[in-house]
Amino acid sequence: MTTKRTGNDASQRERPVPLDESAEELYEDAPVGYLSTAPDGTILRCNRTFLALSGYDAVELVGVRRFYDLLPPGAKIYYETHYAPLLEMQQEVREIALEIIRADGQRVPVLVNAQLKRGADGSPALIRITVLDATDRRRYERELLRARADAESRAAAASALQHINEGVVLVDDDGKIVVLNRAAVRLFDLSNEDVAGAQLATIVRGWAAIAPRIPVVSAGETVNSVVVPLAVEGDTRWVAASGELAPDGIVYTLRDVTAERRLEDFRDDIVAIVSHELRTPLAGVYGAAQTLATRGVDLSDDARHGLVDMIVEQSGRLSRILDEILMTQRLDGGDLQLESESFGVLSSVLRVIEGSHDWRNARPVRVLESEDVVAVGDPVLFEQALVNLLDNAMKYSPAEGEIRVRVGRHRSSARVTIADDGPGVAAENQERIFEKFFRVDPAQITGVSGTGLGLYITREVARRMQGRVGLLAADKGATFFVDLPAAR
Amino acid sequence: MVFAHGFGCDQNMWRYVAPAFEDEYRVIVFDHVGAGGSDLSAYDRAKYSSLDGYASDILELCRELELRDVIFVGHSVSAMMGILAAVAEPDRFQRLVLVGPSPRYLDDEPYVGGFGREDIDGLLESLDSNYLGWSGAMAPAIMGNPDRPELGEELTNSFCRTDPTIAKHFARVTFLSDNRADLGRVDVPTLVLQAREDVIAPLEVGEYVERALPQGQLVVLDATGHCPNLSAPEQTIAAIKAFLPAA
Numbered sequence: 001m002t003t004k005r006t007g008n009d010a011s012q013r014e015r016p017v018p019l020d021e022s023a024e025e026l027y028e029d030a031p032v033g034y035l036s037t038a039p040d041g042t043i044l045r046c047n048r049t050f051l052a053l054s055g056y057d058a059v060e061l062v063g064v065r066r067f068y069d070l071l072p073p074g075a076k077i078y079y080e081t082h083y084a085p086l087l088e089m090q091q092e093v094r095e096i097a098l099e100i101i102r103a104d105g106q107r108v109p110v111l112v113n114a115q116l117k118r119g120a121d122g123s124p125a126l127i128r129i130t131v132l133d134a135t136d137r138r139r140y141e142r143e144l145l146r147a148r149a150d151a152e153s154r155a156a157a158a159s160a161l162q163h164i165n166e167g168v169v170l171v172d173d174d175g176k177i178v179v180l181n182r183a184a185v186r187l188f189d190l191s192n193e194d195v196a197g198a199q200l201a202t203i204v205r206g207w208a209a210i211a212p213r214i215p216v217v218s219a220g221e222t223v224n225s226v227v228v229p230l231a232v233e234g235d236t237r238w239v240a241a242s243g244e245l246a247p248d249g250i251v252y253t254l255r256d257v258t259a260e261r262r263l264e265d266f267r268d269d270i271v272a273i274v275s276h277e278l279r280t281p282l283a284g285v286y287g288a289a290q291t292l293a294t295r296g297v298d299l300s301d302d303a304r305h306g307l308v309d310m311i312v313e314q315s316g317r318l319s320r321i322l323d324e325i326l327m328t329q330r331l332d333g334g335d336l337q338l339e340s341e342s343f344g345v346l347s348s349v350l351r352v353i354e355g356s357h358d359w360r361n362a363r364p365v366r367v368l369e370s371e372d373v374v375a376v377g378d379p380v381l382f383e384q385a386l387v388n389l390l391d392n393a394m395k396y397s398p399a400e401g402e403i404r405v406r407v408g409r410h411r412s413s414a415r416v417t418i419a420d421d422g423p424g425v426a427a428e429n430q431e432r433i434f435e436k437f438f439r440v441d442p443a444q445i446t447g448v449s450g451t452g453l454g455l456y457i458t459r460e461v462a463r464r465m466q467g468r469v470g471l472l473a474a475d476k477g478a479t480f481f482v483d484l485p486a487a488r
Numbered sequence: 489m490v491f492a493h494g495f496g497c498d499q500n501m502w503r504y505v506a507p508a509f510e511d512e513y514r515v516i517v518f519d520h521v522g523a524g525g526s527d528l529s530a531y532d533r534a535k536y537s538s539l540d541g542y543a544s545d546i547l548e549l550c551r552e553l554e555l556r557d558v559i560f561v562g563h564s565v566s567a568m569m570g571i572l573a574a575v576a577e578p579d580r581f582q583r584l585v586l587v588g589p590s591p592r593y594l595d596d597e598p599y600v601g602g603f604g605r606e607d608i609d610g611l612l613e614s615l616d617s618n619y620l621g622w623s624g625a626m627a628p629a630i631m632g633n634p635d636r637p638e639l640g641e642e643l644t645n646s647f648c649r650t651d652p653t654i655a656k657h658f659a660r661v662t663f664l665s666d667n668r669a670d671l672g673r674v675d676v677p678t679l680v681l682q683a684r685e686d687v688i689a690p691l692e693v694g695e696y697v698e699r700a701l702p703q704g705q706l707v708v709l710d711a712t713g714h715c716p717n718l719s720a721p722e723q724t725i726a727a728i729k730a731f732l733p734a735a
Binding site: 039040041068072073074075076077078080081082084085086088089096097098099109124138141145 | 617
């Protein structure tokens with residue numbers, strides 16, 4: 001081997017080669033193993049490098065073994081199904097990874113290149129093979145394969161995370177979102193799933209309020225989640241939340257328990273109603289009936305009639321309370337069937353007013369100048385809604401007050417307004433009076449009792465007929481309205 | 489004449505043999521789904537988790553091309569696919585030629601298939617070391633080059649190029665299959681072509697296949713290795729021609 005060098009003195013000299021670099025030496029001592037085999041693989045010649053690599057003596061290989069015989073069974077299959085056919089088809093193969101079993105039984109990973117030389121007649125004559133010790137390279141490749149398996153299992157885990165029905169959020173030490181799964185996107189009502197890197201407290205406004213209340217434990221410790229109210233878009237969601245410290249932040253697990261919570265609240269409220277609202281009429285009925293039973297014969301006709309009237313009235317009240325509870329349950333359970341038909345709103349209103357005359361708290365009702373509008377909806381449920389509004393107006397009216405009712409159009413709706421001379425509704429209660437179980441005066445100081453379900457039922461019924469209930473005025477008496485879509 | 493390639497490479501396996509029949513027969517070569525130029529998106533893991541999936545492809549091909557009196561030439565694992573296809577639709581096939589067939593690669597006392605379970609694991613490892621490319625689904629995500637699919641291609645050894653995940657699945661299906669019971673159900677004259685020395689389908693296996701076939705005939709070629717169709721094409725052609733009825 002010679003190297004040419006150009007010097008400044010323009011003298012060009014061949015650089016002396018310090019060692020024997022004959023072709024023979026280069027072959028025998030090359031930094032790669034050389035093999036020449038017959039077409040059937042029988043080893044015809046190999047260099048010293050290959051002998052060192054394989055641990056065999058030349059006499060054990062040349063003319064005795066085939067290259068193929070040095071391979072373990074799995075690699076033999078690969079050889080037969082890939083290497084050999086490729087060599088036949090392309091006349092060469094490159095960078096095939098195989099293993100060679102050394103004379104001492106050790107396996108050496110090698111990279112093999114091979115060339116098929118054909119004779120003058122075109123038939124295979126000789127195969128030249130280079131064999132490179134690839135021990136370190138294979139180790140590196142195994143690392144790569146492990147990294148791949150790792151990455152794939154991570155990707156699989158990430159995908160599984162997306163399909164869990166509980167919200168999972170990984171937040172780093174700076175409060176930034178690292179991972180947020182789909183259940184969490186739903187729970188937080190996020191419009192965008194791509195929130196990695198954002199501050200959780202920024203994109204979920206209610207988060208800052210609840211985060212300090214969520215218990216966070218070290219990995220592996222058991223933790224009881226706490227139920228916290230999360231404010232999202234004008235609504236409160238109840239979330240059972242817990243956290244666990246991760247190497248680079250905190251993993252929060254969040255479960256939406258709003259439905260369970262509502263059910264619990266409902267149960268609590270039912271208990272409250274039963275204890276407060278049912279008790280009074282029940283006591284009345286019981287007392288009157290007992291008096292009649294024990295001292296009935298001694299009483300005057302008037303007194304007896306009074307007691308019987310009380311039983312009738314109070315049991316009627318009991319029955320109405322039960323109806324309201326059942327109706328609420330049907331509304332919440334979603335099994336309320338609604339009719340959809342056209343009907344005259346004014347006649348419905350007049351029928352309800354007519355029926356109200358014998359209510360215990362009846363007040364005079366004046367129908368203001370009205371127009372009979374045909375609406376679309378369920379006439380029976382609509383009348384129920386009117387009954388509730390009228391009952392509400394009478395409950396809050398002073399004894400000498402009157403109720404004013406008007407039927408007309410409002411935009412594309414039929415509208416009924418019901419005005420009373422009562423105390424009106426305080427500003428802070430104007431939204432809340434339509435909530436389930438809300439009572440302005442739960443202690444009944446004003447003597448007005450109720451389940452807190454009437455206006456809720458009215459709102460829900462109207463909503464399901466694509467209608468609306470609301471409060472028009474609330475300072476001097478209250479004016480409620482109910483709208484239903486007008487027929488075209 | 490339909491030529492089906494085996495595990496490993498593609499239809500190029502027939503490049504020295506198939507042309508010899510083109511004068512007398514309509515010759516069809518194809519790539520199995522998952523190999524060569526096939527549409528990899530057609531690879532359905534469930535369908536191809538047994539050789540029946542491949543056999544049904546062969547029948548579909550015959551139906552689509554309206555082939556009758558088919559001479560089916562199957563190499564390696566495709567031999568068993570041909571067996572399954574002929575069991576399903578015997579009337580469609582006139583002759584079967586099985587090159588290096590094996591109905592069962594694993595040893596199963598007293599049956600000798602030539603391999604143990606751990607050898608198949610060794611093969612899977614070889615496949616892994618020779619396909620350092622990431623699986624098709626993962627590569628773009630991990631390497632961040634979703635718009636440069638060619639990064640994973642352009643391999644030197646292109647005739648044996650397959651998606652690594654598919655190759656490993658095909659290897660498992662191939663080498664763990666057991667079609668010994670199907671051999672007796674083929675009522676089509678069948679030629680078993682066997683190399684003198686073949687580690688994948690040893691001579692005993694070829695003899696077993698001949699015995700199990702109702703109309704089997706074994707011809708041992710003076711060749712070594714699993715691919716006489718490449719290493720000894722002249723002999724292979726001559727043996728097939730001798731077996732086929734005079735045109």
